[in-house]
Amino acid sequence: MKRINFVIVPFAALVFGCVLYGQEAPAKSDPAQRRDLTGVWMIRNPAPMRAYAGATFTKEEPEMTAWAQGKYKEAKASNNGTFTLETTNDPVLTRCDPPGVPRVYFHPYPFEFVQTPKYTLMLYEYDHMVRRIYTDGRSIPKDVDPSWMGTSVGHWEGDTTFVVESAGFNDKTWLDRLGHPHTTELHVTERFRRIDKDHMQIDFTFEDPKALAKPWKSTFSLELRPKWELGEISCSGDYLDFSKFEK
Amino acid sequence: MRGMVLVLAAAIAVLIVSAPAVAHHGTAAFDTAKTVTTTGTIVEFKFANPHVQLSWEVKNDKGEKDLWQGELTAPNKLQRAGWTNQTLKPGDSVTISGYAVKSGAHTMWIRKLIGPGGQELPLFEE
Numbered sequence: 211m212k213r214i215n216f217v218i219v220p221f222a223a224l225v226f227g228c229v230l231y232g233q234e235a236p237a238k239s240d241p242a243q244r245r246d247l248t249g250v251w252m253i254r255n256p257a258p259m260r261a262y263a264g265a266t267f268t269k270e271e272p273e274m275t276a277w278a279q280g281k282y283k284e285a286k287a288s289n290n291g292t293f294t295l296e297t298t299n300d301p302v303l304t305r306c307d308p309p310g311v312p313r314v315y316f317h318p319y320p321f322e323f324v325q326t327p328k329y330t331l332m333l334y335e336y337d338h339m340v341r342r343i344y345t346d347g348r349s350i351p352k353d354v355d356p357s358w359m360g361t362s363v364g365h366w367e368g369d370t371t372f373v374v375e376s377a378g379f380n381d382k383t384w385l386d387r388l389g390h391p392h393t394t395e396l397h398v399t400e401r402f403r404r405i406d407k408d409h410m411q412i413d414f415t416f417e418d419p420k421a422l423a424k425p426w427k428s429t430f431s432l433e434l435r436p437k438w439e440l441g442e443i444s445c446s447g448d449y450l451d452f453s454k455f456e457k
Numbered sequence: 458m459r460g461m462v463l464v465l466a467a468a469i470a471v472l473i474v475s476a477p478a479v480a481h482h483g484t485a486a487f488d489t490a491k492t493v494t495t496t497g498t499i500v501e502f503k504f505a506n507p508h509v510q511l512s513w514e515v516k517n518d519k520g521e522k523d524l525w526q527g528e529l530t531a532p533n534k535l536q537r538a539g540w541t542n543q544t545l546k547p548g549d550s551v552t553i554s555g556y557a558v559k560s561g562a563h564t565m566w567i568r569k570l571i572g573p574g575g576q577e578l579p580l581f582e583e
Binding site: 293 | 483485486506507532534536583
């Protein structure tokens with residue numbers, strides 16, 4: 211019995227400790243492969259983050275410029291907001307606009323990493339969003355044309371951290387589901403840190419001198435889903451018909 | 458003692474996993490403070506993007522049939538929870554619970570669904 215208690219008491223303490231702090235202890239997993247993120251990944255943030263992390267990056271508001279504060283007040287969010295489909299001005303919900311980066315992470319669907327020798331693809335299940343991250347040593351061109359998903363380059367730091375720098379975004383998207391704005395000067399840094407075979411974290415840094423008074427940072431946790439395959443989630447078609455569900 | 462701890466751990470695991478799903482639109486139109494439960498038969502099952510839609514008939518107090526409608530999450534997510542496009546069909550008996558729309562219309566954001574075999578169907582992927 212003593213031996214059992216020796217095992218059970220620390221285990222129970224661990225379980226209760228996890229509950230107290232709201233953190234699930236990650237399941238044991240094999241070590242991460244070297245310089246390889248291939249596979250289907252799903253965001254699974256720790257419990258304390260779930261009240262806000264389906265809609266935005268931090269519990270606290272980012273430090274915004276006066277311009278951004280004004281734009282933010284104009285945003286009428288429906289996802290996690292108080293507006294219906296008929297009253298929102300969310301560009302994704304009203305026009306089916308691409309969510310852009312980084313808002314694409316708030317669509318609750320998986321994404322897949324596909325690695326080739328010269329670039330890495332990020333295939334997001336939501337509405338066929340794709341990012342091509344060049345790994346051939348090139349830099350982001352200075353006068354790159356603005357696009358929804360931006361222009362990305364990536365490199366490895368050590369064997370398990372893939373660093374992606376992105377710029378060249380248009381200014382038509384929100385940074386998140388709440389409507390935090392950005393300009394074409396948005397610069398996104400994502401550090402994809404593979405913890406072990408089944409777990410990864412992304413350290414985000416968003417910089418935009420016209421919208422953010424200081425860099426906005428967050429870390430999201432993800433889990434590998436070896437049995438999942440990406441399907442099709444289309445924004446077109448009867449997407450907007452859902453307003454009838456609110457009448 | 459060991460069994461109790463395992464049961465406790467399992468219960469905690471369930472609590473951790475069952476985070477609320479967020480629809481592609483918000484909850485503003487729905488009364489999320491009140492859960493409504495209806496029992497009836499499926500009229501239509503649309504296993505389609507972006508969210509699966511259901512309609513079902515429910516007998517009201519006067520013996521008349523009310524037509525209810527509701528939505529679930531995306532078909533991909535339901536497939537990963539074990540669904541197919543044959544999981545429900547017209548005529549199936551179901552008990553459906555969820556948040557009704559504030560306007561009072563027979564529209565529901567479905568949160569729980571007991572299928573024709575009497576078993577609860579999973580509404581969320583792992």
